[in-house]
Every structure is written in C-alpha cells, then in structure tokens.
Amino acid sequence: MRTGKQYLKSLNDGRTVILDGEVVGNVLEHPAFAKVARTMSELFDIAADPANGMQFHSEEIDGPANRTFAAPRTQEELVLRRQAIEKWAKHTHGWVGRSPDHVGTFFAAFGSHPDVFKNEERDFAGNVERYYKKILSENLYLSYAIIPPQVSRATTASGWEGEYLQVGVVRETEEGIVVRGSQMLATGAAIADEVFVTCIKPLGPDDVDFAVSFAIPVATDGLKLYCRRPFAPAATSDFDYPLTSHYDEPDALVVFDDVLIPWDRVFINRNIDTLRRQFFDTGAHALGNWQAQIRFSTKLKFIASVARKVTQVNGTDKIPGVQEKLGELAAIVQSVESAVLAAEYTATTDDAGMRVPGKSALYGAMGLQSETYPRVISILRDLVGGGVLQLPSSVADMTSSVTRPDMERYVQSPGVTSEERVKLFKLAWDIIGSEFAGRHQQYEMFYAGAPFVVRGAYTYRNYGYDALVAELDTFLGSYGIDGTTASEGI
Numbered sequence: 310m311r312t313g314k315q316y317l318k319s320l321n322d323g324r325t326v327i328l329d330g331e332v333v334g335n336v337l338e339h340p341a342f343a344k345v346a347r348t349m350s351e352l353f354d355i356a357a358d359p360a361n362g363m364q365f366h367s368e369e370i371d372g373p374a375n376r377t378f379a380a381p382r383t384q385e386e387l388v389l390r391r392q393a394i395e396k397w398a399k400h401t402h403g404w405v406g407r408s409p410d411h412v413g414t415f416f417a418a419f420g421s422h423p424d425v426f427k428n429e430e431r432d433f434a435g436n437v438e439r440y441y442k443k444i445l446s447e448n449l450y451l452s453y454a455i456i457p458p459q460v461s462r463a464t465t466a467s468g469w470e471g472e473y474l475q476v477g478v479v480r481e482t483e484e485g486i487v488v489r490g491s492q493m494l495a496t497g498a499a500i501a502d503e504v505f506v507t508c509i510k511p512l513g514p515d516d517v518d519f520a521v522s523f524a525i526p527v528a529t530d531g532l533k534l535y536c537r538r539p540f541a542p543a544a545t546s547d548f549d550y551p552l553t554s555h556y557d558e559p560d561a562l563v564v565f566d567d568v569l570i571p572w573d574r575v576f577i578n579r580n581i582d583t584l585r586r587q588f589f590d591t592g593a594h595a596l597g598n599w600q601a602q603i604r605f606s607t608k609l610k611f612i613a614s615v616a617r618k619v620t621q622v623n624g625t626d627k628i629p630g631v632q633e634k635l636g637e638l639a640a641i642v643q644s645v646e647s648a649v650l651a652a653e654y655t656a657t658t659d660d661a662g663m664r665v666p667g668k669s670a671l672y673g674a675m676g677l678q679s680e681t682y683p684r685v686i687s688i689l690r691d692l693v694g695g696g697v698l699q700l701p702s703s704v705a706d707m708t709s710s711v712t713r714p715d716m717e718r719y720v721q722s723p724g725v726t727s728e729e730r731v732k733l734f735k736l737a738w739d740i741i742g743s744e745f746a747g748r749h750q751q752y753e754m755f756y757a758g759a760p761f762v763v764r765g766a767y768t769y770r771n772y773g774y775d776a777l778v779a780e781l782d783t784f785l786g787s788y789g790i791d792g793t794t795a796s797e798g799i
C-alpha cells in the first residue's frame with residue numbers, strides 16, 4: 310500500500326493552487342499546506358502498517374487495500390470499517406474532516422452499485438467500477454466539490470445571469486467532455502490526489518448541462534483552486550496553536566477553464582435523474598456520512614476531555630453547578646457516539662449486498678449537529694472563562710529569562726506547572742476562539758449541507774414516521790363514539 314512518503318512525493322505535480330493572487334509552486338514548501346500534508350502522510354503510514362489492522366484483502370483488485378475504502382458486506386466488515394475510521398480519526402483527534410476515508414467511502418458505495426450509473430451511450434458503470442479499483446490499488450486521496458457556488462440561492466444555475474458560473478458541460482468531443490465554471494469549497498483539494506466533482510443539490514430540467522459527475526487529478530490543465538485565507542502560516546508555534554498548525558485543511562473554490570474530462574473519468578453526463586440517484590440509490594450518502602459521524606464523535610470526546618481537564622486545573626470540578634455542565638457535555642457527546650453505534654446496529658443489507666448504516670439513527674444525529682457543536686463549544690467557552698486570554702503572547706514568554714519567572718509565578722495552578730497550564734489553555738483557545746476554531750464551527754454546521762437541508766431532506770424523510778403514524782392510527786381506531794374503549798380496542 311502507498312506510504313506517506315510516496316503520497317508527499319506525488320504532490321509536487323504542477324497543480325494550480327492559488328493564494329494571495331499568486332500560484333503556489335510546490336505546496337509542500339508552503340506554510341499553508343506543508344504541515345497538514347504531513348498529517349495526511351501520517352495517516353497513509355498508519356494504514357500501510359499491517360500492525361494497525363487497517364488493511365483488508367480486496368476482491369476487486371485481488372490484493373491488500375485500505376479498509377476505509379472497503380464496501381462492507383457483513384456486519385463484521387461494517388464494525389471493522391468503523392474501527393479503521395476511528396483509528397485515523399483518533400490520530401487527528403477528529404480535527405481533520407475530509408481525510409481520505411471520507412470521499413473514498415462514497416466511491417466504495419458507487420463501486421458496489423455500478424448499475425445506477427448505467428448509460429446506453431457510454432460505459433459509465435464500467436468507469437465507476439474501474440475508478441473504484443484505482444482508488445483501492447493506489448490508495449488515493451480524493452477531495453470533492455459537490456455544491457454549486459453561492460451566487461444566488463433564489464434559483465438554480467440556469468436562472469443566474471452569466472453562463473457557466475456553476476461547472477457544466479460546454480461541449481463533447483471524441484476524447485471526453487469539456488467543462489467550464491466553478492463549484493464551491495473543495496476541502497483538502499490543494500493537497501489531495503484527485504477531485505471528484507458533481508452536484509448534490511437538486512437541479513431543474515433547465516440545468517441539464519450541470520448534471521455531471523467526474524473525477525480528475527488535481528494537476529489537470531485548466532483546473533484552478535482558489536484557497537481561502539490559510540490559518541497555519543500565522544500559527545507562531547505548535548505550543549501556541551496545537552491544532553491550527555497541523556490540521557488546517559485548505560478549502561478552495563474550484564474553477565474549470567474549459568477542462569477536458571476524458572470519457573473514462575466521466576460517471577454521469579447531462580443526466581439529472583442519475584445525479585440524485587448516485588448518492589441515494591447507492592447507499593453512498595449514508596455510508597459517507599456515517600464516516601463523518603464517527604470522526605465527529607472522536608472530536609467531541611477530545612473536546613470533552615479538554616473541558617474536564619480545565620475544570621480540574623481551575624479547581625472548579627467539585628462545584629455542583631460545574632458538574633452539571635460537564636454532565637450536559639457528556640450527555641451530548643455520548644448521544645453522538647450512541648447514534649454511530651445505533652446506525653451500526655440497525656444496518657441493513659441492500660440489493661447489491663452492501664451493509665448500509667441505519668438511516669434513522671444516522672440522520673437523527675446529523676439533524677441536531679448544527680446545534681450540538683455550537684452547544685459543546687459554548688459549554689467549553691463557559692468553563693474556561695478568561696483563562697484562554699490570561700496567557701502569554703507566545704511560547705517566547707515562556708522561554709525568555711526576562712518573562713519566564715513571572716509566567717511561572719502567576720500563570721500556574723495548584724500542582725500544575727506554568728507550562729502545563731498554558732499548554733492546556735492555548736489548546737482550549739484553538740478549539741473555541743482561533744480562526745481555525747471559527748472555521749470548524751462553520752464546518753460542523755454545514756459540511757453535510759445547510760441545516761434546513763439536513764433536517765428537511767435527510768432526517769425527516771428517513772425517520773420512519775409512516776410506521777409510527779400507522780401505530781397511532783391503530784390506537785385511534787380502537788375507540789370511538791360507539792362507546793368502544795381504548796383498552797378494549799387494544
């Protein structure tokens with residue numbers, strides 16, 4: 310299996326990553342990307358080491374592959390898959406949202422349901438199968454851009470002024486389709502191998518040109534990544550910003566300047582119906598978002614541990630009111646892990662033989678995520694008080710002989726050295742207050758879609774209201790004006 314070193318080596322490939330009006334040369338030499346790329350390489354090394362139990366024998370490629378890219382066929386495989394995802398998530402404490410297991414999981418489901426992509430003119434089903442094998446055999450890191458740019462949400466792209474603002478097909482050639490336009494916010498693309506591009510938002514009949522699905526190397530002619538302001542370069546040290554410095558995944562607007570997508574990289578071409586079905590008839594949306602919840606649960610547990618330690622250091626943990634706050638935090642954090650396990654427990658096997666996590670439990674947790682995460686952050690914010698600001702400006706104040714004595718005398722707690730205290734509270738600030746922290750709040754609230762979409766389209770539709778209402782109707786039908794009583798009726 311590909312190692313971290315091999316992954317890093319492949320990144321200097323002439324990709325067009327843009328920051329501050331300029332094309333970044335080698336991303337590995339730029340402070341915005343170097344450390345987070347190294348974090349990803351560590352993940353690949355963990356997966357490549359058989360001792361970590363993250364490999365499996367893939368029948369598709371008849372060889373060893375990354376367990377997080379496996380399509381689970383049995384309950385045992387589903388459990389092993391969760392454990393492999395947890396292994397990676399624990400390495401980053403859940404602070405890397407789009408590690409390679411995220412989009413890789415979607416392709417595990419696509420590759421197991423090639424029929425969904427079947428097309429009379431071209432072998433798109435075969436393309437999906439072959440591409441999934443490529444991911445397995447090359448241990449690829451994919452990012453994705455599946456949301457139209459935020460131009461106007463009053464209409465879909467066909468109603469916008471200006472042609473091809475959203476990525477769409479301009480023309481077809483013998484070699485493939487030529488696409489132009491943009492798609493919003495591909496997290497990780499600047500340091501990924503490939504980018505998967507499609508549209509998960511519902512489109513209308515006039516949007517057919519935008520109904521595409523394809524994957525291409527990031528270093529493709531005409532593909533440009535406009536990255537948001539990175540936070541890692543401003544991180545003065547690991548000690549000052551322990552999360553920002555290692556886990557600042559870049560987010561980028563993806564722009565296509567008439568990019569040729571070879572036919573073998575196309576999965577859907579101008580087909581609105583298949584566009585929706587790729588996510589929902591393959592089980593990809595459930596399997597992919599289950600990966601995200603496993604990662605989310607790992608992160609919440611990490612935040613809870615910081616909250617608990619802060620109260621210990623500050624000597625507030627014996628106060629009943631503080632214990633109640635820690636109790637609320639524990640309840641929220643546990644509910645997410647419970648949903649992950651409940652989705653595993655209620656998994657079903659679909660027509661293609663793939664185990665799909667239980668949707669009611671999965672989408673139930675996701676429906677609350679836009680409140681869960683801000684609430685968790687708010688509790689930690691409450692517990693740390695001003696301690697996250699009563700801190701030295703940087704690690705330099707801790708090492709300078711002029712300032713160190715004051716730090717050791719005034720910024721410490723009973724039985725806790727100055728270094729230990731400052732370290733903990735700087736970590737807390739990177740969770741609640743740094744720019745990285747702000748981006749994470751936005752990420753957790755929006756990564757699976759705006760909250761109105763998650764609740765309306767996923768949680769509501771998958772809850773199973775029909776069965777509940779049927780039971781209610783049985784009860785209501787058991788008594789009436791003829792004098793039948795409810796107890797007799799039941």
Ligand SMILES: Cc1cc2nc3c(=O)[nH]c(=O)nc-3n(C[C@H](O)[C@H](O)[C@H](O)COP(=O)(O)OP(=O)(O)OC[C@H]3O[C@@H](n4cnc5c(N)ncnc54)[C@H](O)[C@@H]3O)c2cc1C
Pocket residue numbers: 407453454455456458459462493494495496497560748751752755756757758759760761
């Ligand atoms: C940090 C971060 C990382 C991301 N990474 C990725 C990625 O890797 N790949 C990717 O494809 N996407 C990514 N996204 C994009 C993400 O998928 C979108 O942000 C998400 O789908 C919501 O779309 P939007 O931001 O356009 O919000 P909008 O759809 O514009 O909604 C914004 C708000 O407008 C209101 N609103 C809009 N329409 C309605 C309506 N019809 N009814 C009610 N209220 C409405 C709601 O208040 C809603 O919350 C990322 C986003 C963030 C923040």
